Amino acid sequence: MVSRPRLPEDRMLVEQLRLQLGNIGSSVIPTILLALLLVWVLSNEDNALAIRAWAGLTILMKLYLAWDAQRLLATEISPEHARRLLRRKMVINVIDGALWGSLAWAALGSTSVAGSVLVVAVLAGVAGSSMSSLAPIFPVFVAFGAAELVVLGARLWTLDDPAYNGLAVAAVLYTAALLGQARNGSRAARRAIGLRFENLELIERLRVETEHAQAAHRAAEEANLAKSKFLAAASHDLRQPIHAQGLFLEVLARTKLSADQYDALANARATWQASAEMLDTLLDFSRIEAGVVEPQMxxxxxxxxxxxxxxxxxxxxxxxxxxxxxxxxxxxxxxxxxxxxxxxxxxxxxxxxxxxxxxxxxxxxxxxxxxxxxxxxxxxxxxxxxxxxxxxxxxxxxxxxxxxxxxxxxxxxxxxxxxxxxxxxxxxxxxxxxxxxxxxxxxMERAGLAEEEGARKAPGAARGFDLHVLVIDDDESVRTGMQQLLSAWGCTCDAADAIEEAQTLARARPPDLVISDYRLRELRTGAEAIAALRAEFGAGLPALLITGDTAPQRLREARATGVPLLHKPVLPSQLHRAMTAVLSGRELDSSFAPLDRRRA
Missing domain, CATH: 3.30.565.10 (Histidine kinase-like ATPase, C-terminal domain)
Structure with a gap:
């Protein structure tokens, strides 16, 4: 069995003192009433002065004990002063016990038999009551009980009556029984105090562990957010050159090459495809985290x-x-x-x-x-x-x-x-x-099958466009690659790196289609550029957004624009298909991305 840690003795004594001091206030009024009752019942011509003096001193002592207890409870009892306070309490309770025992000197031998029985009964009751209130500190009760017993026993012995002598022996036995109960009560009080502090310690430990767990949870969330931000930033920065590389490779494939050059081009395109697939995997994961994957049932x-x-x-x-x-x-x-x-x-x-x-x-x-x-x-x-x-x-x-x-x-x-x-x-x-x-x-579906969607095929190289395209992208290599690819498809093309430049070019030559990167300079977006151009040239101006961002928040923002969205690196066939759909007025999934790319 694992032993529980014990409370330091001085700290235990402080709590015992506070528990015992808290019991005093409840006995003030009963003590005053009892003292006045005894004066009224026991007083006669022979003992009136002695009993009244006893009653006055007893009441004053009880009031002082209540005042002293209230004063001590209002202050912080330090473990260093606990021993000195214990000795002081023992002295005071010796005086209090002797004062109660002196009732026998004031009343016994000068009152009736009934009055003597009442005195002994009162002193026995006071001893029992003190046992319960003083038991939290066993030595204090010993001091009180011993003082009362000695003073009472001395008076009974001086009366030189066999009955009183027998009563003195009974008082000794009664006091011994009370001491045994007081010891048990003191042990119970110490166990209760120890258990209370163990509970407080457990609560504090639980609070600390809860704070640590919450801090660890916050740290994990921050680390996960930092990871997502890092992956999004790294993915975006990698997508830019890989996207441009794919455009240039497509343009290169349309030129006359030797057999060896075609082999080298095939290897380069295979390497580009592998890189693009890895980035697509990151994008798929980011889209799932962002919650923008909407199943088409x-x-x-x-x-x-x-x-x-x-x-x-x-x-x-x-x-x-x-x-x-x-x-x-x-x-x-x-x-x-x-x-x-x-x-x-x-x-x-x-x-x-x-x-x-x-x-x-x-x-x-x-x-x-x-x-x-x-x-x-x-x-x-x-x-x-x-x-x-x-x-x-x-x-x-x-x-x-x-x-x-x-x-x-x-x-x-x-x-x-x-x-x-x-x-x-x-x-x-x-x-x-x-x-x-x-x-x-x-x-499982047991009903008839819906017609399967026809496979979407990339148009042949011979099929081109007869239109003017405005490209907006802050990456020069991407702009160059887009211009060359669109020119190979029969388009005329203007390219801008900012919204203001795009507006200037559009006013000089209105575009038939706008293709814009989502993230532009100065924290502006392609959605803003398209909105500005549509405000001038009509809400029906066809447009496409292209982004290299994979941050969940960015994906949600881009998707909310309602403009068809492609993700870098964009396959030329995918761009051609998206342009065809937008120009013909067909709806294109606004989250058109690698998940959809694999439908082809």
Whole structure:
């Protein structure tokens, strides 16, 4: 058993003194009334003066004790002075006990038998009452009880009567019994005081721990916010040059090149594509955090989606020498096919990455009115204590060296976030060393299928535009790349780096389309630029916003403008498709982004 820490003795004594002092006030009025009653009942010609003197001294002593207790309670009793105060209390209670015992000298032998019985009964009652009020400090009660007993016993002995002598012996025995009870009462008081301080200590410790937990929670929130801000800033700064690079590569691809140059261009475009996909992954995660992913629910068949994922990822499994299988299904579900495809792609990619032998199986199982998509693998498995951790952002198993070929550690975090956006659950079962299975539950649709949305194809290089475009971007390389690409598509183009310059160029040559970066100089935005231009040239002026921001707050702000939004780095085919949609008056999802890019 672990022993509880004991309260320091001097501190314990202070609390005992305060407890005992607090008991005095309640006995003042009963003492005054009792003294006056005894004067009235016991007084006669022989003892009137002695009894009245006794009553006056007793009342004065009780008033002094009450005043002294109130004075001491109003001050802070320091542990250093507690011992001295204890000795003082013992002296005062010796006087008080002797004063009560002197009642026997004033009344016994000069009053009737009934009066003598009353005196002894009063003194016995006073001793019992003092035991309860003085018990918190046992030595103080001993001082009071011993003084009263000695004075009373001396008077009984001097009366030289066998009955009084027997009464003296009984008083000794009664006092001894009271001492035993007083000792028990003192121990109980000490335990109560110790327990009270333990509770206070526990409360204080709980308060401190709560403050520490709250501080740690605030620090974690601040760290998470700082992480999000850093990722957003880093992503934005990286997207600018990568976006410009993609534009220049597209322009370069339209020039005459040798075979070796075409090979080098293909490698450069593949590298650009890999960088863009990593940034898209960060954007997907930021969009989920921002809460701007809005599922577009529809009924669709699962098999075409499974075929598409298999066509994309089976070559990766073949390259590792493992088997990739997906079971045929005729099931249809109601959900967002693009989001379900992204979840499944992340789960399958993860399974292939962590499987070295055996294979990966994608299957569907019916459970009531639900369809469960399952991704099985025979990989390394996941320890039970890691089941929650693997869904945290940037958490990877077996990649302490942060090999970029193993991704960023966001796939499962994105998959779980998208599952929540769909209102569904993503669960995991795993056996370390034998493999894992991830399950996504979707509502099954037994009715007829809605017509599937036709695949959106990028226009051929021969198809161009006959229009004037105003580009607004504060990055010179992006402006140059956009001008060259739009010129290759048959557009004439003006480029500005600020709102005022854009207005000047537009007045000289009104644009048919405005393409603006969202974040401009001096904390201004492309939304402001488009609003200013529409105020001059009409609310129907077609416009597109392009942003490299991934901060959740920025994403929400950009989305709230209602202007179609593209995310850097923008694929040229995606830009062409967006321009076509805006110019033809077709609605374009205002959060057009990598999540949607994967629909194509």
């Amino acid at each position: 529809q009924v669709f068949a699962l098999q075409p989606l499974l075929n598409k994922i298999e066509n994309e990822l089976a070559p990766q499994a073949d390259a590792k020498g493992i088997v990739y299988r997906s079971r045929e299904t005729h099931a249809a579900v109601r959900s967002d096919p693009a989001l379900v495809a992204l979840i499944l792609r992340n789960l399958v990619s993860n399974a292939i990455r962590y499987t070295e032998e055996g294979g990966v199986l994608v299957a569907c199982r019916t459970r009531g009115n639900k369809m469960v998509l399952e991704v099985w693998d025979t990989g390394i498995g996941i320890e039970p204590d890691q089941h929650d951790a693997i869904f945290r952002e940037f958490h990877q198993l077996g990649n302490a060296e942060r090999d970029r070929r193993k991704g960023l550690g966001l796939g499962l975090a994105i998959a779980q976030g998208l599952a929540r956006a769909l209102g569904q659950t993503l669960s995991l079962s795993s056996v370390p060393g034998r493999g894992s299975v991830f399950r996504l539950t979707l509502p």
